[in-house]
Amino acid sequence: MADHLEEQELEAEALAAIFDTAFEIISTSATDEISNHWKISLYPIDTLDEDECLEVNHICCNLIVKLTQNYPEELPNLEIDIIRGLGPEQKETLESIAMEEAEQFLGMPAIYSVCEKIREWLADNNVKGLDDQSMHAQMLRKAREQELKKAQAEKEYESQKIKEELTQAEAEEIAVRKRRAEGTPCNKENFEAWKEKFEKELAEKEANDGDDDTPTDKASKKEAAKRKAEEEEMESRLTGYQLFSEKLGLANFDALEKAAEEAENEEGDIESELNVDDLDVDEDLFDEDEDLDDLDFDSDEDDDDSDEEELDI
Template sequence: MTDYAEEQRNELEAIESIYPDSFTVLSDEPTSFTITVTSDAGENGETVETTLKFTYVEKYPDEPPLWEIHSQENLEDSDMEDILTLLQQQAEENLGMVMIFTLVTAVQEKLNEIVDVMKNRREEEKRRKEREAEEAEKVAFQGTVVTIENFLAWKAKFELEVAELRRKKQKEEEQAGKPKLTGKQLFERDHNLDTSDIQFLEDAGNNVEVDESLFQDIEDLDLDDDDPDFDPLEMGSDED
């Protein structure tokens, strides 16, 4: 007849010696304890950790112990589900033998795998960002490929911008432009316009030099101003 209590005591002593810094007894009746399992450090020193709680049942190891995740660090929900599934598989494979060390070792390996996955994810994210940067650089260098869709969109936008510019220009011209005034409107604006013109002519006349010798014999000419056929030009031609 199997002495379950004896096997459990012996295993408990062995577990305490293997994990002296992470093993903690919670109760004696039933026997319950925790073991903290930490992964190996990753490339950048990152680790994941879980504290497993085990409780012996009366017929352990012919029946599996009870277990739960007591606490965890840096683990996602999916990781914890994987750990619980792993414990179930290992317990079924090791029925009839004390199995706490085997269960803890399996979880330790799983945590190391999780750290490796974190590393791979980080590296893949880095490569993805590098690819995106390269693609962005190519697009900036090559320009945007013209398709019917983006050409029509550009054309519609361009036509709107041109129409807006024309509207603004027309509005500015209307605001800044002055209507062309008629002569009457100019006169009504400046009542001195007529006298100013006369003054201009007088000022211009003062500056004209007249050769008086051209008119010395004009009184000796027999000019018949009353003759309707009188033509000074013909007289000039006769004298020649």
């Protein structure tokens, strides 16, 4: 019991913060059967200016709330008090709406939800003449109610359609995630299909890239390709040493150097050991040449001898 009264007190504080002066505590008691008695003024359009409120709000009412000691475990006692623009028929409609909403929140604080439901109805029916009980006015109200019901049905249909689309999209997303998790088995057929698709896309991309190029771009690309080819050719050229080494081999090159050194040494030895007298000369070759007769070989020998004598002196 004490917990219920404390919960009702907290709900009263929340309603006072929300509705401000439109919320009024008529009475409160911890011992009576009716523990709390409240009044809440409800308008289709909230406004602070009183004159503007009367101008824009053609209908309005008070919600009278009576709570028992066991609320919210028990339903509240709800009553509609008409302020302006409403008739007995609308009063019954609003009271029915209020009780249906309270039943949905049984076991929980429900007064705020009830107020919002009533304000929604007031906003949809904020027109003059609802309190007119003439036959003409009643016919107009019924026609309007039918229009409202039709609009509400369309709204619910669109809402349901969106919900179904979202549900379908979620199902497709779940299926996609499942396929990604499981993966696609790779076989010959799948690979061939993928390869064909990939090559087709690659060819289309290359064709599109080629079509988009201007003549200047094509010439620039051609010149760049030519320069690149020349640079690659220059980089791939071998030096003279590399050419010689690759042709003969480094081992052959070393052997050639060694052979050249040995040849030089042998040539020196041969010159030192060479004796003209040991040479086999065919003198007949010189006899046949008449020009050789004019040569004075003896004078040369005499000169050599005189030189040797002078050196001895």
